[in-house]
Amino acid sequence: MGVDGSDRWQGEGQLRHHRQEDIEAAARALRAGGLVLLPTETVYGLGADAADPTAVAAIFAAKGRPRFNPLIAHVADLETAARIAVLDARALALAEAFWPGPLTLVAPVRDAAAVCDLARAGLDTVAVRVPGHPLSRAVLAAFGGAVVAPSANRSGRPSPTTFQDAFDETGDKAAVALDGGPCAVGLESTVVAVLDGPPRLLRPGAVTRAQLEAVVGPLAEAAGDAKRSPGRLALHYAPDAPVRINAAAPAAGEAFLAFGPWPDGEGVFNLSPSGDLTEAAANLFSFLRAADRIRPTAIAVAPIPDEGLGEAINDRLRRAAGFVG
Ligand code: AMP
Ligand code: MG
Numbered sequence: 430m431g432v433d434g435s436d437r438w439q440g441e442g443q444l445r446h447h448r449q450e451d452i453e454a455a456a457r458a459l460r461a462g463g464l465v466l467l468p469t470e471t472v473y474g475l476g477a478d479a480a481d482p483t484a485v486a487a488i489f490a491a492k493g494r495p496r497f498n499p500l501i502a503h504v505a506d507l508e509t510a511a512r513i514a515v516l517d518a519r520a521l522a523l524a525e526a527f528w529p530g531p532l533t534l535v536a537p538v539r540d541a542a543a544v545c546d547l548a549r550a551g552l553d554t555v556a557v558r559v560p561g562h563p564l565s566r567a568v569l570a571a572f573g574g575a576v577v578a579p580s581a582n583r584s585g586r587p588s589p590t591t592f593q594d595a596f597d598e599t600g601d602k603a604a605v606a607l608d609g610g611p612c613a614v615g616l617e618s619t620v621v622a623v624l625d626g627p628p629r630l631l632r633p634g635a636v637t638r639a640q641l642e643a644v645v646g647p648l649a650e651a652a653g654d655a656k657r658s659p660g661r662l663a664l665h666y667a668p669d670a671p672v673r674i675n676a677a678a679p680a681a682g683e684a685f686l687a688f689g690p691w692p693d694g695e696g697v698f699n700l701s702p703s704g705d706l707t708e709a710a711a712n713l714f715s716f717l718r719a720a721d722r723i724r725p726t727a728i729a730v731a732p733i734p735d736e737g738l739g740e741a742i743n744d745r746l747r748r749a750a751g752f753v754g
Contacts (some may be wrong), residue, residue, distance in 0.1 A: 437697070451607060456571035458604035459484075464491060466610025467568060467578050468685075469560040470502070471531050471593030471618050471635065472588040474578025475603065476568075479544040482711035485577060486547060486738065490707060491602035494584045495741045497713070499531050499550040499664065500577035501618070502543075502557050506571035510534075510557045513543045513575055519645045520623040526644045528559040529566060531614050531635040535622040548577045551666025551709070551714030558618055564609040574742075590615040621648070665748065666714060668721040668728055669677055672750040674743075676729035684720035688731040696723055706738040712741055717749065 435626040441590050455465045459476065462484040467476040473490060477484035478512045479502045489495040504510050507524050516524060538544065538555040549555055557575070560566060569576060580588035581595040589595035592608040619634030621641060624676060627649040630638060642648060670684070679685035684696045689695065689704040698716040700709035730746055734740045 448659075451605070452567045452571050454606045455568045455607060456640075458572075459568075459572050459576060461604070462487075463604030464488060464599075464602055465568070465576075465691040466581055466600055466603040466606035467565050467576070468562050468592065468595075468607060469565050469578070470562045470611065470613045471616060472590050472612055473592065474503070474565075475581040475595075475599050476576040478572075479548050479575035479577040480542060482545040482547045482715070483707060484711040485545060486707045487602075488577065488579060489741055490738050491599050491709060492579070492582070492584045495738075496577075497547065497550055497665070497710070497741050497745050498554055499546045499554075499556060500532065500556055500579050501522035501620075502575035503560055503569060503574075503578055504547065504557060504568055505576050506559060509573075509575070510559060511539075511570075512539070513540050514555050514557045515539045517623060519628055521627070522644050523623070523641065524559070527636050527640075529561040530559075530643075531561065531616070533618045533620045533632075533634075535620060535624070535631065537624065544575050544577070545668075545711075546714035546718065547711055548687070549666075549714070550663055550664065551718055552663065554622070554624065554714040556620065562613075568607070584703055588617065604693075615656040633724070636728065665745070667695065668717050668749060670721050670725050670729045672717075672746060673727050673729045674746050674750050674752075676733045677731075679729040681725075682726035683729045684723055684725035686716055686720060686728060686730040688733055696720070696725060704732070706742065707735075709733065710738045710742055715746065 459478050462481050465476045467474045477488050483502050494709040520534050527561050533556050534555045560735050582598045614635045616635050619636040620632035622629045628645050629649045687699040698720050700712050733742050
């Protein structure tokens with residue numbers, strides 16, 4: 430239990446109303462790459478296996494016109510979190526004080542396969558949380574791994590805090606939808622980065638600054654995602670090589686992210702040979718990193734249709750190319 434009694438995050442007895450079958454059905458759906466509508470104490474989430482890039486891409490598709498922001502990996506307990514992220518003494522102190530509960534810790538990633546590149550937006554850090562809602566914890570325990578679960582609303586709409594609202598938003602995209610009653614907190618989790626230097630408050634939420642500072646001392650201010658300005662935290666992986674978008678073909682020395690039929694070759698990374706946008710989204714961040722690793726003069730990227738997930742892919746690519754801040 431948290432220092433301030435994290436019981437209060439949990440709502441009342443939702444677990445009672447759920448049969449073990451529902452919990453196992455949700456875990457099975459996650460293992461099969463499906464989406465699950467999942468109650469947490471903050472808001473309803475649309476969850477997927479964090480290790481499965483295609484399932485994670487399906488979350489972004491279900492939300493419609495999304496941006497590829499890094500997602501929070503939800504796990505059943507501190508031990509699982511510590512296998513995924515490098516939690517130092519300060520992170521452990523915060524976890525012990527506020528988990529299970531509405532606190533997300535951003536820390537260096539330890540097991541990059543457990544939370545795929547797309548779920549981390551290509552970063553070397555990972556956001557982890559043990560939610561307080563007993564139903565989501567039961568599902569996470571049955572599943573065993575990490576589940577990314579952004580708010581279950583469609584893009585640009587408010588976060589759902591009741592089952593009906595969540596179901597109306599994205600219920601049709603979920604293989605299993607669990608009703609855990611109204612969310613006890615109804616506000617997104619507090620996000621704290623525990624990396625180099627003092628912990629930084631990235632997003633205010635239900636756990637207050639004063640509560641955090643009582644455990645780890647003064648927090649540093651944080652904002653922005655300017656990867657190259659010291660002390661700032663990047664919200665997206667930015668390749669070292671320049672990115673050239675809408676390229677018909679690579680120039681000499683360039684890596685090439687192809688889309689659709691394209692001959693294999695050195696420096697060619699095909700986001701989706703069949704032209705499937707979900708597959709391309711699932712590959713995007715890993716392939717940007719792989720292309721960067723061969724130290725090309727630039728990363729040329731084939732035109733991506735600006736529809737469905739293509740919009741988010743193009744948004745990300747325009748940012749990588751420096752057209753958007
Ligand atoms: P949600 O939409 O509730 O899943 O929130 C995700 C929040 O966590 C967003 O504010 C993200 O920017 C933040 N977040 C997740 N992963 C990271 C990360 N690796 N570094 C920084 N912020 C992160
Ligand atoms: Mg949201």
